[in-house]
Amino acid sequence: MNAMSIADFEKQLRGPYLFDWWLGRQRISTMLGLFSVEFQMLGNGDTNPPDQEMLRRASELVSYTEGHGQFILDVVFGHYLLAAEDREWLDTCGVPQGLSPDRIADYLREDRSLVISRNLAWDPPYASTIHIAPRWDEEHALSLDFCDGTIAAVNDSPFTLEAGVLRWIEE
Numbered sequence: 001m002n003a004m005s006i007a008d009f010e011k012q013l014r015g016p017y018l019f020d021w022w023l024g025r026q027r028i029s030t031m032l033g034l035f036s037v038e039f040q041m042l043g044n045g046d047t048n049p050p051d052q053e054m055l056r057r058a059s060e061l062v063s064y065t066e067g068h069g070q071f072i073l074d075v076v077f078g079h080y081l082l083a084a085e086d087r088e089w090l091d092t093c094g095v096p097q098g099l100s101p102d103r104i105a106d107y108l109r110e111d112r113s114l115v116i117s118r119n120l121a122w123d124p125p126y127a128s129t130i131h132i133a134p135r136w137d138e139e140h141a142l143s144l145d146f147c148d149g150t151i152a153a154v155n156d157s158p159f160t161l162e163a164g165v166l167r168w169i170e171e
Contacts (some may be wrong), residue, residue, distance in 0.1 A: 031069035078166030109133040
């Protein structure tokens with residue numbers, strides 16, 4: 001993936017959002033389907049366009065996602081296996097038991113995204129996240145926090161895969 005430029009993105013109408021956001025003109029193809037690339041300016045009154053740090057982070061996150069699709073799939077499948085521990089839950093959500101990893105993408109919402117956020121009140125002011133909404137947990141979805149070249153947390157918590165099942169690490 002070449003470095004991204006502001007020309008690769010288009011500012012979106014705010015609509016119901018309380019922040020400015022920009023959407024990549026092209027979607028990224030992965031093992032889990034297509035992902036949009038987005039910038040979100042979450043700071044109070046931040047109406048500035050994406051800066052060089054956001055563009056750098058977007059290029060890095062896209063490269064990671066393209067090159068580490070199997071690991072991302074493993075995390076999502078591990079979350080499915082965790083949900084499957086409650087047999088009634090999957091039935092309630094209309095998701096079959098016993099899915100194989102190659103079928104998991106069929107049970108993800110289409111609004112998958114790679115998001116670079118900026119909020120100058122945060123420390124650090126930038127965040128890079130992979131957002132995926134599985135049909136077995138649409139309300140909470142999955143946010144894979146990307147930091148220092150790897151997925152560092154899922155839904156803001158450190159994690160591990162134990163025998164393929166996603167487990168959060170208690171701190």
